[in-house]
Amino acid sequence: MSATTFDAAQSRAISHRHSLHRQRAWALWGSYVALAVFVVMFLVPPFYMVMTSLKSSAEISAQKGDPWIVHHPTLANFWYLITYPNFQTYYLNSVIVTVFTVVISMVIAVLAAFSLARMSFWGSQTLATGVFLTYLIPASLLFLPLFRVIGFLGLINSYWCLVLLYPTLAVPFCTWIMIGYFSSIPKELDEAALIDGAGYLQMLFKIFIPVAMPGIIAATIFAFTVAWGQFLYPLAYLYTSNQMVLTVGIVSDLIRGDVFEWGKIMAANVLASLPPILIYAFLMDYYVAGLTAGATKG
Amino acid sequence: MADGTSVPVGVMAPGAVARPRGSMKKFAQRRSTIAFCLCLPLILLIAGFVVYPAFYAIYLSMLNKKMTAFVGLSNFAFLIRRHTFQLVIFQSCLFAITAVVFKALIGFVMAHLMHNIPGKNQRIWRGLLLVPWVIPLALSTLTWWWMFDPSYSALNWILEQLGFSAVPWLGVGWIARFCTITVNVWYGTPFFMIMYLAALKSVPEQLYEAAAIDGAGAVQKLFFVTIPMMRNIIAITVLFSLIVTFADFDIVRILTSGGPEDMTHVFATYAFQVGIQSGDIPLGAADSLFMFPILAFAAFFVLRGVNRRSREIAA
Numbered sequence A: 001m002s003a004t005t006f007d008a009a010q011s012r013a014i015s016h017r018h019s020l021h022r023q024r025a026w027a028l029w030g031s032y033v034a035l036a037v038f039v040v041m042f043l044v045p046p047f048y049m050v051m052t053s054l055k056s057s058a059e060i061s062a063q064k065g066d067p068w069i070v071h072h073p074t075l076a077n078f079w080y081l082i083t084y085p086n087f088q089t090y091y092l093n094s095v096i097v098t099v100f101t102v103v104i105s106m107v108i109a110v111l112a113a114f115s116l117a118r119m120s121f122w123g124s125q126t127l128a129t130g131v132f133l134t135y136l137i138p139a140s141l142l143f144l145p146l147f148r149v150i151g152f153l154g155l156i157n158s159y160w161c162l163v164l165l166y167p168t169l170a171v172p173f174c175t176w177i178m179i180g181y182f183s184s185i186p187k188e189l190d191e192a193a194l195i196d197g198a199g200y201l202q203m204l205f206k207i208f209i210p211v212a213m214p215g216i217i218a219a220t221i222f223a224f225t226v227a228w229g230q231f232l233y234p235l236a237y238l239y240t241s242n243q244m245v246l247t248v249g250i251v252s253d254l255i256r257g258d259v260f261e262w263g264k265i266m267a268a269n270v271l272a273s274l275p276p277i278l279i280y281a282f283l284m285d286y287y288v289a290g291l292t293a294g295a296t297k298g
Numbered sequence B: 001m002a003d004g005t006s007v008p009v010g011v012m013a014p015g016a017v018a019r020p021r022g023s024m025k026k027f028a029q030r031r032s033t034i035a036f037c038l039c040l041p042l043i044l045l046i047a048g049f050v051v052y053p054a055f056y057a058i059y060l061s062m063l064n065k066k067m068t069a070f071v072g073l074s075n076f077a078f079l080i081r082r083h084t085f086q087l088v089i090f091q092s093c094l095f096a097i098t099a100v101v102f103k104a105l106i107g108f109v110m111a112h113l114m115h116n117i118p119g120k121n122q123r124i125w126r127g128l129l130l131v132p133w134v135i136p137l138a139l140s141t142l143t144w145w146w147m148f149d150p151s152y153s154a155l156n157w158i159l160e161q162l163g164f165s166a167v168p169w170l171g172v173g174w175i176a177r178f179c180t181i182t183v184n185v186w187y188g189t190p191f192f193m194i195m196y197l198a199a200l201k202s203v204p205e206q207l208y209e210a211a212a213i214d215g216a217g218a219v220q221k222l223f224f225v226t227i228p229m230m231r232n233i234i235a236i237t238v239l240f241s242l243i244v245t246f247a248d249f250d251i252v253r254i255l256t257s258g259g260p261e262d263m264t265h266v267f268a269t270y271a272f273q274v275g276i277q278s279g280d281i282p283l284g285a286a287d288s289l290f291m292f293p294i295l296a297f298a299a300f301f302v303l304r305g306v307n308r309r310s311r312e313i314a315a
Helices: A002-042 A044-053 A057-062 A076-082 A085-118 A124-135 A139-152 A160-183 A187-195 A200-211 A213-229 A232-237 A246-253 A262-296 B006-011 B018-060 B074-081 B083-116 B119-134 B137-148 B154-161 B173-201 B205-213 B218-246 B250-255 B267-277 B281-289 B292-314
Strands: none
Touching: A002 A044, A002 B083, A002 B119, A002 B173, A044 A262, A044 B119, A044 B137, A057 A262, A076 A085, A076 A262, A085 A124, A085 A160, A085 A200, A085 A213, A085 A246, A085 A262, A085 B018, A124 A160, A124 B018, A124 B292, A139 A160, A139 A232, A139 B018, A139 B267, A139 B281, A160 A213, A160 A232, A160 A262, A160 B018, A187 A200, A200 A213, A213 A262, A213 B137, A232 A246, A232 B250, A232 B267, A246 A262, A246 B137, A262 B119, A262 B137, A262 B173, B018 B281, B074 B083, B074 B281, B083 B119, B083 B173, B083 B218, B083 B267, B119 B173, B137 B154, B137 B173, B137 B250, B173 B218, B173 B250, B205 B218, B218 B292, B250 B267, B267 B281
């Protein structure tokens, strides 16, 4: 009697384990299928962007057959853009503005984060909170008064005004990330350095920056993303093509009145999206870690 | 903050206190001077290009169009009575709230799906799903515009293949509103997915095991373990995204420029049209200042959530 109940219990346990196993497998495959559906839906615009960039103007305007597939692929659009002086200017301006923005933002953010994470002075707590609040102030709230400020500085229609303004968008979040990374470095390290007679700057360069390298990479990517993709400031402050950066350049130069050269516009999109995509492909993990550090670590 | 300085105090003989006390004070003073100097670039940047413009905006918004006379609050009163601006308020709220709700829901589902699959495969899937968020928004909005294009619309081609009639995507007010929200959801969902995935990973596995032993099903685990554990991050992410979405400029500007019949204008695009294109900077400044109460409200709760979260972690 007892043996049969034991058997029954065991077989039930086994079948339960089986069904659990089967359930897991189903959940796994279901997740893959659902994710695949999401990936397809989310990648439709980039896919169409690439397809259109490979079409000739004739094929686009012919309106025959499936618009989602390219029938006669050509690199003519890319070639046109690469040899088009205006586009070269936009690209170069974007690179200049981005490099300066990243360097300026990182210097400001690292110095401030080091000070806020490790040393204190009157009002440093308030400043840390204030920096976070600054991050929550959007560009669209300030672009009109800044128009006057930039005008006063004589920088309207000069891409140097972007080098001045982009750090305001990047620095608060970079500082915030770096405070988190710097605070997680054990205090024993800087005590040891102080005892060995290191100055603060030595401490920063020899200990903090090397140890917090993942945070530096994450913050750098953030600054890069802001500087490469911002649209409102260049649209508001730049109006001649020798000063424009990629985002406004593509929108305002390649669209002439009602004539849309969609093949060229999409090819320009592809070329302009390449740097961020490459950077994220290699460094995504650092960025995601930096971004979610606040969420998971505090 | 007395690290590094705390060592000598305890071992000091009473007679020897006077001199080190003085030098330590000097040390602390020097230290805070250095600290302040390191923060100086940040303070100057924020004071010059954020705080000053913010107050300048308030001053500007009380001037007349030529900026020659002080007119008090009449710019605000003028805007409030204007039908276009009432549409702007409505569309901004509709746009931000609907988009954030959908982003949060889809992001939550995607994070869960991602959490289900084995860790080593997550990287590639996550990378693919992040693409919308990586491409500069202004450029991907151009692509969307091209897909919505009235005469060559690739979306309409699919609809026609399926036997439906073509849709005038950006030509009719409510459909255009729907389109702007769709683009925003498409762009912003990956961010929610990343945040929620990180939050899911931080929920201790033991809690689920304990719940399973107590006989909890999948739904119960979701509502009594996952969501309570993630509550703070959900709140922070939603409020943060509310701010960003509310202040969005790129999508509406490129997709519709506020049309048809001003039905898709949000605060930012309307401020641009009034302030830069029509040259009425005071009126535009007044327009963008209307965003401020909502932003301040959301910012207050974000800050509270972040502080509470860091206290939780510290405890």
